[in-house]
Amino acid sequence: MRISKKTEYAVHSILYISNKNRCVLLDELAMQGISREYLAKVMRMLTKSKILKSSVGVNGGYVLARTADMITLEDIFNAVEGENFYKCEAEARRCVLGEDCRLSAIFQDAREKFLEELRKYTIADIISGLDSELSWLKAEVT
Amino acid sequence: MRISKKTEYAVHSILYISNKNRCVLLDELAMQGISREYLAKVMRMLTKSKILKSSVGVNGGYVLARTADMITLEDIFNAVEGENFYKCEAEARRCVLGEDCRLSAIFQDAREKFLEELRKYTIADIISGLDSELSWLKAEVT
DNA sequence: GAGAGGATACTCGGATAGATGCTGTCCGAGTAACTGGGG
DNA sequence: CCCCAGTTACTCGGACAGCATCTATCCGAGTATCCTCTC
Numbered sequence: 001m002r003i004s005k006k007t008e009y010a011v012h013s014i015l016y017i018s019n020k021n022r023c024v025l026l027d028e029l030a031m032q033g034i035s036r037e038y039l040a041k042v043m044r045m046l047t048k049s050k051i052l053k054s055s056v057g058v059n060g061g062y063v064l065a066r067t068a069d070m071i072t073l074e075d076i077f078n079a080v081e082g083e084n085f086y087k088c089e090a091e092a093r094r095c096v097l098g099e100d101c102r103l104s105a106i107f108q109d110a111r112e113k114f115l116e117e118l119r120k121y122t123i124a125d126i127i128s129g130l131d132s133e134l135s136w137l138k139a140e141v142t
Numbered sequence: 143m144r145i146s147k148k149t150e151y152a153v154h155s156i157l158y159i160s161n162k163n164r165c166v167l168l169d170e171l172a173m174q175g176i177s178r179e180y181l182a183k184v185m186r187m188l189t190k191s192k193i194l195k196s197s198v199g200v201n202g203g204y205v206l207a208r209t210a211d212m213i214t215l216e217d218i219f220n221a222v223e224g225e226n227f228y229k230c231e232a233e234a235r236r237c238v239l240g241e242d243c244r245l246s247a248i249f250q251d252a253r254e255k256f257l258e259e260l261r262k263y264t265i266a267d268i269i270s271g272l273d274s275e276l277s278w279l280k281a282e283v284t
Numbered sequence: 285g286a287g288a289g290g291a292t293a294c295t296c297g298g299a300t301a302g303a304t305g306c307t308g309t310c311c312g313a314g315t316a317a318c319t320g321g322g323g
Numbered sequence: 324c325c326c327c328a329g330t331t332a333c334t335c336g337g338a339c340a341g342c343a344t345c346t347a348t349c350c351g352a353g354t355a356t357c358c359t360c361t362c
Binding site: 041055059 | 331332333334335336
């Protein structure tokens, strides 16, 4: 079980946009060292999940769809990580657990605990904890 | 982020062994409909993690290495799911979060919450909750 | 009856291959703003 | 000054390829038990 790079790309890009507080181009985000085209897909997921708003055409780009204190890590995680967490295949086999398989419920509960933890942190929280000297976030990209 | 079939195979096999309370053959476990050779690899992981004890040769097979109430779902999960949960790639890029990346710590904490939940359930707990009528676990394999 | 040696029944573990999802790339389509020319 | 058409600057989204991991299969190696033969 692992968290994909999509989540990291998404969080970092949202932090960047939030800090700039203006419409940000895909090219600018990709300067973090992320594959531009791949990042584009991640940005589209975030747009579809209503975390970002995008505008196409000249002067287009991405802005937050709501304020940074209303965007949690859980929101981002749910937007980019698939929902295929666990599916008991009892139907397909002679399942040990009979018809009322509890395993699936237990794993879902555990996943919920995981999400609860992520829900505690907003983008605003993380930005306020940043060391402004070390972060390139504070500097304009040249 | 998803849980692999290995975990399901492992839990179901351990439940079976625990209920039989004797040395169980790989072939018998594979009758659940699991690929025999693949299951063998999962069983080896469980053996290496000291959850099962295996004996080779005639009259060989698998037994629990400790009682069912001392085996939690967390034990099983850790035995079969890899440890590559999340690794911040900040070093490889101009990371938004500077040197003190909190993201990694947050995800580890969330994972810990996930494991805490799994830790609440032992094999004994799950077996005691089984509906004995519905479960093939109670019947001898013919 | 006892010991030796072979047959048997298992797990171990490496090699391999297909399936699936992650990561990255390419490119045409669509869209909105800007620009320049004609009325 | 205004409108229209063309250009430009973006995102959207489908197609594709490489790769890692998951899942599955195959098979020889190793090992412990059982059986049989011989004395």
